[in-house]
Amino acid sequence: MVLKHKLDFVDSEIGKIKQNNLYRKLRYGKVKDSHITISGKKLLNLCSNDYLGITTTKIQFKQLQSSSRLVSGNDESYKKLEDILARHKTKQNSLVYPTGYMANLGAISSIVKKGDLILSDELNHASIIESCKLSDAKVLIYKHNDMQDLQKKLKQNGKNKVVITEGIFSMDGDFSFLKQITEISEKAKTITIVDDAHGDFVIGEDGKGTPNYFNVSKKIDLYISSLSKGLGSFGGYVASQNNVIDLCINKSKSFIYTSALPSFLIEYSLKRFESNREKQKKKLEKNIKQLSKGLRQIGYEINSRTHIIPIIIGNEKSAMDFGEFLFNNGVFVQPIRYPTVPKNQARLRISVTAWLSKADIEKALEIFEKAHTKFR
Ligand SMILES: Cc1ncc(COP(=O)(O)O)c(C=O)c1O
Known part of the structure; x- marks a missing residue:
């Protein structure tokens, strides 16, 4: 009998990935x-x-905080950036996470819970898909930008109902139908979440994002975005009303149990935001x-x-x-x-x-x- 090594399955898994031309x-x-x-x-x-x-702004490498934000990592620069990002989204408050991926994980799992119903566009980003799973809510995927399918699926029961879409879809570059989505959401009293990682800073008046471009900013309950794309810096953030941000601070595992972004990156975001x-x-x-x-x-x-x-x-x-x-x-x-x-x-x-x-x-x-x- 040939003794197998306990990690032999790894080669066979990689082999399958290669066979399908999916090796990275x-x-x-x-x-x-x-x-x-x-x-x-x-x-x-x-x-x-x-x-x-x-154009790359020079930043000074400083001592890192080496701590989570709720311990000693909450450098003063965060306050300035979060105030600016809240104003940028015309919301009461905002919260910076280490990445956009973590912002999705943290915010969605803080707001949505077991017994709720999530309606998620079929082309939504992997970080949204994982966040929906983490929330323990019932998740229904509606066909891409198909408003009839969305309305049909919204008829199912849920304590709170939540629609989640990207603003500009990351792999197709098309817009989400935000005018129709916000109308449907308003009628059905549904919470509307937009991940605008690819529209933020790029689209709309003063780069305020895709909802601004469609003139529906006020109808978005929770924004999720990245600082690592249009702004060319690093990090993620959410913007919403005060109590939602408060809940995110208190419930997001991807915020509480991880180290704060170094302050020089926060200052870098500020400089880029203030550039032309x-x-x-x-x-x-x-x-x-x-x-x-x-x-x-x-x-x-x-x-x-x-x-x-x-x-x-x-x-x-x-x-x-x-x-x-x-x-x-x-x-x-x-x-x-x-x-x-x-x-x-x-x-x-x-x-x-x-x-x-x-x-x-x-x-x-x-x-x-x-x-x-x-x-x-
Ligand atoms: C739609 C969308 N949301 C979130 C993310 C994650 O953002 P970050 O790179 O800041 O983690 C991405 C990144 O590719 C994305 O395309």
């Missing part, structure tokens, strides 16, 4: 402005979430127009109107080949596969940033044209 490998790179250097190769970076491309975001926003809008128009002219089917532009390939292996072709020609777009997107909907998720110059986009389009001839 870490690559080391150095990001600088619109480019990334990987293994000595300088590539145009078309997969950064630093949408506004605010409007100028960067305009530059980003120009870049989106140039790139999406160019891609359409080549013959790609582009439905997105935002800074997230997916090119749907379908098959996982083909998406990897497409990505490798771009890589070999100097453009970096990481292929996105299951489980981040559904099976057979693998894609190149291009994110446009204000870092890109006109010439950068022209170069990218040249390579996309070559790829179109080769793969289509």
Whole structure:
């Protein structure tokens, strides 16, 4: 009899992942402005979430607090940032978490509980899906942006009913139907939560986000967002009325039982918030127009109107080949596969940033044209 090692199953699991073309490998790179250097190769970076491309502000590395916020980690800089973020969302208060992922986990599991009913869009981010599971509520997934399905599922019983959607969907770049969702929620007295990680700081007046763009800000009960995308800093936050924030402080395990973000990152967020975001926003809008128009002219089917532009390939292996072709020609777009997107909907998720110059986009389009001839 061959003695098996207790961790032999790991190889077999990795083997299965590889067989399905879903294997992920870490690559080391150095990001600088619109480019990334990987293994000595300088590539145009078309997969950064630093949408506004605010020129790097110098920050001073300071002593870390080395404690959670409820112990001795609550540096004074938090107060200033949280006041600003609350005003930014026109809410009474806000709370910063170490990441957007942790903000979702903490806030949703604090507000929603057993006996409640959650309605969650089928394309919601993994952090929302995990948060819903953590809440112990009954979770119903409605078809993507399908308002009839949402209304039908809202008829089911629940002590409190909660609708959760993204503002701009992270892998498709389309908008959530916030006007209709907030109308439906209002009639059914449903709590409305929007994770606007990709719309915040980028969309709406003064970058106030997707609900502001649709003029429904007041109807959103709880905002969840990231500081690591449009703002190009690091961290996550929620914004809501005072008692909701109070409950989050008292119940969120991902807030209570983890160390505070270092104060220099909080100061970094403040500096970025106070920078000339409007100028960067305009530059980003120009870049989106140039790139999406160019891609359409080549013959790609582009439905997105935002800074997230997916090119749907379908098959996982083909998406990897497409990505490798771009890589070999100097453009970096990481292929996105299951489980981040559904099976057979693998894609190149291009994110446009204000870092890109006109010439950068022209170069990218040249390579996309070559790829179109080769793969289509
Ligand atoms: C919709 C959405 N919510 C939350 C997160 C998590 O944000 P963070 O990177 O700050 O953890 C992401 C990140 O990809 C996201 O796309």
